[in-house]
Amino acid sequence: MPRTATALLLAIPVVLAHAQATEPDAAVVGAPRWRVFETGSEASLRGLSALDAATAWATGTEGTVLRTEDGGVTWNRLEIPGAESLDFRDVELFDDGSAVLMSAGQPARLYRVEDGGLPIVLAYESTHDGAFFDAVAFWDRERGLAFSDPVDGRFLVLRTLDGGRSWQELDAGALPRPLDGEAGFAASGSNLAVGDRGLVWIGTGGSTARILRSSDFGESWRVTAVPMSQQAATAGVFSLDFRDSRHGVAAGGDYRLPESSERTLIWSADGGATWTLADIPPPSGHRASVRYVPGRAVSTWIAVGRAGSDISIDDARTWRRFSEIGFYALSVGADGSVWAAGSGGRVARLD
DSSP: OOOOOOOOOOOEEEEEEOOOOOOOOOSSTTSOOEEEEOOSOOOOEEEEEESSSSOEEEEETTTEEEEESSTTSSEEEEEOTTOTTOEEEEEEEOTTSOEEEEEESSSOEEEEEOGGGOOEEEEEEOOOTTOOEEEEEESSSSOEEEEEEEETTEEEEEEESSTTSSOEEOOGGGSOOOOTTEEOOOSSSOSEEEOGGGOEEEEOEESSOEEEEESSTTSSOEEEEOOSSOSSTTEEEEEEEESSSSOEEEEEEETTOTTOOTTOEEEESSTTSSOEEOOSSOOSSOOSEEEEEOSSSSOEEEEEETTEEEEESSTTSSOEEEEOOOOSEEEEOTTSOEEEEOGGGOEEEEO
């Protein structure tokens, strides 16, 4: 995969911005619009986790961890000494105010942040030279998984049973073997998804695009080849999400071709056993993140990439572009609020 990213720990909250939001994007009249906020940061943000319309964390390059508790008007930066050069590609925020941070590249680390930002604990640092974390996801406050690119010819998957305070490697023999040139994408922290009763899905790319799935919290796995763009180091499944145990969507394509809509989105109605290409029109370009939006009268999905944003209101069968603004990551709060993050410190919420 393209690896653009390459403990004495103290939380120092720094107020970055008290700015009003910019004018919302209005590429399509009557469509949803992004309300873009000034964060005071220029980091490339690929990690994002929202609790609701008021509280969200965004993470990225140069050890950036941004937090808001007032709906995006004010952003604070959480400083982590010793992590200034890290690229935090994923973050999981819990409703008690604690969080887990994941750095991609080397060193491959996982941090546990307690409520209020103190203490911060370096919970895991990989001893594998080839470790490259792509995503982390949790079923609840205690149980979660972290996924890395292959190490020594096997996928590396970690599990925590204590909210990210400690991590253990899953038995590599229980996981499908990666094919030559197959890896994951740390594009948005969302090529790993979890569901009820121990369900988990992982998307890959490169020489082949596949989805690994488990129904027992990662104890055993099955794998399915999918009709996503592939056969290139920059192509494959970048993101996936499930609205229930059966209905899921995976997005991606070829990152080198941000405007190409060829084989950028697939959907499943049988828990990930089989996958079908989206009808015409699919999302209008490579998409780094896709999320289901609950609480709507119709089955609504949002997909984003650096070339714009798309919406589907027919359970991901067809798509319409509603914004030219580019983002890398999406997160949906418990109240249905939709947040996005991207380059140049850009964070937005959907109106």
